[in-house]
Structures are given as structure tokens and as C-alpha cells.
Amino acid sequence: MRVVVADDDATCRHVATAVVQRLGHECIxxxxxxxxxxxxxxxxxxxxxxxxxxPGLDGPELCRRVRDRAEAEYTYIILVTSLGDxxxxxxxxxxxxxxxxxxxxxxxxxxxxxxxxxRVTALHHQLGEFRTQLERLNAQLADQARxxxxxxxxxxxxxxxxxxxxxxxxxxxxIPYAVAICDLDYFKRYNDQHGHLEGDEALRRVAxxxxxxxxxxxxxxxxxxxxxxxxxxDTVDGAAVAAERLRRAVEAMAIPHPGARPPGILTVSIxxxxxxxxxxxxxxxxxxxxxxxxxxxxxxNRVVGPDPSSARRSDQxxxxxxx
Amino acid sequence: MADxxxxxxxxxxxxxxELDGGDGTLLPAVADEYQADADAQLETMRAAVxxxxxxxxxxxxxxxxxxxxxxxxxxxxxxxRRLEGQARDGDVGxxxxxxxxxxxxxxxVRGALRDVVAGV
Numbered sequence: 212m213r214v215v216v217a218d219d220d221a222t223c224r225h226v227a228t229a230v231v232q233r234l235g236h237e238c239i240x241x242x243x244x245x246x247x248x249x250x251x252x253x254x255x256x257x258x259x260x261x262x263x264x265x266p267g268l269d270g271p272e273l274c275r276r277v278r279d280r281a282e283a284e285y286t287y288i289i290l291v292t293s294l295g296d297x298x299x300x301x302x303x304x305x306x307x308x309x310x311x312x313x314x315x316x317x318x319x320x321x322x323x324x325x326x327x328x329x330r331v332t333a334l335h336h337q338l339g340e341f342r343t344q345l346e347r348l349n350a351q352l353a354d355q356a357r358x359x360x361x362x363x364x365x366x367x368x369x370x371x372x373x374x375x376x377x378x379x380x381x382x383x384x385x386i387p388y389a390v391a392i393c394d395l396d397y398f399k400r401y402n403d404q405h406g407h408l409e410g411d412e413a414l415r416r417v418a419x420x421x422x423x424x425x426x427x428x429x430x431x432x433x434x435x436x437x438x439x440x441x442x443x444x445d446t447v448d449g450a451a452v453a454a455e456r457l458r459r460a461v462e463a464m465a466i467p468h469p470g471a472r473p474p475g476i477l478t479v480s481i482x483x484x485x486x487x488x489x490x491x492x493x494x495x496x497x498x499x500x501x502x503x504x505x506x507x508x509x510x511x512n513r514v515v516g517p518d519p520s521s522a523r524r525s526d527q528x529x530x531x532x533x534x
Numbered sequence: 535m536a537d538x539x540x541x542x543x544x545x546x547x548x549x550x551x552e553l554d555g556g557d558g559t560l561l562p563a564v565a566d567e568y569q570a571d572a573d574a575q576l577e578t579m580r581a582a583v584x585x586x587x588x589x590x591x592x593x594x595x596x597x598x599x600x601x602x603x604x605x606x607x608x609x610x611x612x613x614x615r616r617l618e619g620q621a622r623d624g625d626v627g628x629x630x631x632x633x634x635x636x637x638x639x640x641x642x643v644r645g646a647l648r649d650v651v652a653g654v
Contacts, residue, residue: 221567222601229553229560264596293600293615315546315603318553 212257217247244268271306278307285335287328359433362418389450400470447485478512546606592621
């Protein structure tokens with residue numbers, strides 16, 4: 212172990228060093244609390260054997276400082292008190308010391324204390340490793356809980372978290388955002404005709420096209436069965452352009468779908484909306500959903516914006532029919 | 535040897551002899567450090583008594599107590615402990631007799647250390 216001995220008395224330092232080295236440990240000696248503190252900040256120290264009374268930074272204050280720092284590695288502290296100072300021991304233990312010794316230091320006492328110190332520092336080390344492992348596993352689980360296993364896109368939970376973040380930014384900095392909901396056309400029929408395995412494969416391919424169409428600031432999610440959401444940090448016009456690019460990309464894959472009328476291939480309908488109130492993320496999802504229904508009504512395989520008047524050849528109410 | 539055992543704790547001296555692994559350097563080094571340090575503390579304590587400075591007296595007595603116990607100079611350690619206690623209570627006036635006793639005891643320790651280091 213690496214042991215630091217702090218004592219303002221040279222003879223005590225000398226003897227303590229001889230004892231520690233005799234037991235096969237690395238020993239660094241310092242003459243006051245400030246030097247001890249500096250050493251502890253520079254390197255990992257397993258055990259600190261510190262005198263109670265030292266000029267400047269004394270033993271208990273040193274204990275408190277060591278315990279207050281946010282180091283992963285644990286330093287075992289043995290406080291050394293002198294003859295007649297035993298009332299200090301409790302205060303020292305409360306300040307963060309693990310054990311105490313009384314001057315004059317006895318090699319046998321030091322040896323037994325260092326055995327306990329080795330065990331405790333090893334436990335703390337193990338604990339630190341467990342914690343790191345746990346944090347990593349937690350992060351993995353948190354990521355899994357937010358990922359759709361079929362498509363590897365974010366799921367609904369991640370969407371709602373990201374949407375909340377985008378709302379906050381929009382409110383604070385005025386960064387615009389828009390949302391698209393993308394739905395596979397006649398997908399129930401596709402599943403009925405090809406089976407669910409083929410259906411899953413089609414979902415994966417469309418998800419791949421969506422992911423590929425995403426720019427740096429676009430984020431895509433699987434929202435439900437055959438519904439995807441794309442979150443754009445963009446104006447609604449910019450989002451509509453991106454959505455149209457996606458629609459064409461799916462069309463260009465030309466996945467055969469005899470049940471689709473026309474054109475015999477798998478297509479998507481997309482509704483795009485921007486928030487009227489930047490803080491209303493649920494409202495924007497509802498608007499995009501309404502736009503999607505209009506896209507379905509208008510014959511599918513198209514992108515429809517938020518305003519009913521902007522829907523091509525639409526004279527119907529935004530909420531009148533489903534796809 | 536009876537005289538020496540009276541001044542320095544023989545068990546402590548034996549421990550210090552054993553501690554340096556037989557090369558015989560630790561004990562003379564610690565003895566030298568101790569004598570230089572004890573003289574300095576004694577001087578500090580006398581000055582503190584003159585200045586009525588109980589805090590400095592207490593600290594110096596504390597240091598001498600630790601160093602003396604470390605070397606097995608039990609009587610000096612005990613006298614220093616009493617002096618430290620007095621100073622902690624703010625009593626500086628009672629110090630001179632204790633300081634004299636410490637100085638006398640230190641002279642004996644010095645002689646005993648010389649013998650110990652010389653291997654008598």
C-alpha cells in the first residue's frame with residue numbers, strides 16, 4: 212500500500228517511516244497537514260497516518276477535507292494522538308478517521324492497523340468498481356428502454372423526452388421545431404398478404420430509409436405499429452421538404468405491395484406540423500396526426516402540412532376521416 | 535545499566551534497535567534529531583514563559599512530549615505532559631519548576647543516549 216505519514220516531529224516521522232517500510236509498504240513522510248493534503252491531491256494514497264496536533268492544517272481538519280472530496284479511491288485514515296489526549300479520539304473519528312494510534316507508535320500496533328486498512332481499502336476499491344459497472348448497466352438499460360427493438364429507432368418514451376427538451380429550447384432560445392408523423396399505406400393488407408415476418412421486414416426497411424433521410428438535427432422514432440415520428444429542428448416548410456424527400460425515398464425502394472392501389476408498391480403518407488405555441492408538444496403531435504389523416508383522405512403517398520388550406524385538393528375537415 | 539534503564543525505556547530502545555533491520559543507523563539518527571529538537575523546544579518554552587504565551591508553551595510541550603515518548607524518555611514525556619496540561623489551562627506561572635526539571639532530566643537522557651548509541 213502507499214502510506215503517507217504526517218507529523219511535525221522529526222523523530223516520530225523517522226520511527227513511523229521505519230515501521231511502515233519494514234512492513235513492506237511505500238511510505239511518504241510530510242511535516243504538516245498542508246503537505247499531506249497536497250500529496251493526497253497529487254496521487255492515490257491508501258493510508259494516511261496523521262498526527263492530531265500539527266501547525267496549520269491539523270489532523271481533524273485534514274480528515275474532514277479528505278472525506279469531503281469526491282474521490283473514487285478511498286483513503287484509510289489513522290489518527291495519531293499523544294499521551295493524555297484520548298478525549299480527542301472520538302472527535303477525530305467523527306471528523307473522518309477510521310482508526311487511531313497513541314504515541315509512541317508501536318510496530319505491532321501499526322502492523323495490525325495496516326492489515327485492517329488493506330482490507331477496508333480493498334473493499335472500497337471493489338465498491339467503486341461495482342458502482343462503475345452499475346452506472347454502465349443503468350445507462351445501457353436506460354438506452355434499451357428508449358429504443359424500439361425491431362427498428363433500432365427511438366421509441367415513444369424517447370420521443371416524449373426529446374420533445375420536452377425541444378420545447379424547452381424553443382421557449383428559451385426561439386429555436387423552431389416541427390414534427391412529422393409517417394404512416395405506411397395499406398399496411399394491414401401488407402401484413403395479411405405477406406405475413407407478419409415480411410411485415411416486420413418492411414417496417415425495418417422503411418425505418419432504415421427514415422434514418423438515412425435524417426439530417427444531423429433530425430431525430431426519428433417508431434411511434435406505434437406502423438407509425439413513425441420525425442422531429443425536426445426546422446421550420447414547418449423545411450420539415451415538409453425533408454418529409455417529401457423521405458416519401459420519395461420509400462417510393463424509390465419499390466417494395467412490392469400488390470394490395471396497394473395504385474401503384475402496387477409500399478408507400479407512406481406523412482403529416483407535418485409546427486407548434487402554434489412552442490411549449491405545446493402534445494398539440495403539435497395532434498396537428499401532425501390530423502395532417503396525416505388528411506394525407507390518407509387525399510389518396511395516400513403524400514405529404515400534408517398543418518393548415519387545411521395547404522392540403523392539395525382538400526375541401527374536407529382536418530378531423531373528418533381516418534386512413 | 536540500571537541507571538540507563540531509569541532514564542530511557544529499555545523496551546522502546548530495543549524496539550528502535552530492532553526496527554532498522556540491523557544496519558544500526560536508525561537509533562543514532564533519531565537520537566540526534568531528538569536532542570536538537572528537545573533543545574529547541576526547551577528554548578521556545580522558556581521564551582514563551584517570559585512572554586506569558588500559554589499557547590506557544592502548550593504546543594512546544596506537546597511536541598516534546600511526543601518526541602520523548604517516541605524515544606522512550608518516559609520521565610521527560612511525563613513532565614512535558616504536565617506542563618502541557620498547565621499551559622492548556624492558561625497557567626504559565628507554574629511552568630519554571632517543571633522547565634527546570636525537564637532540563638535536568640534532558641541532561642540525563644543525553645548521557646544515556648550517548649551510551650546507548652555507543653553500544654555501552
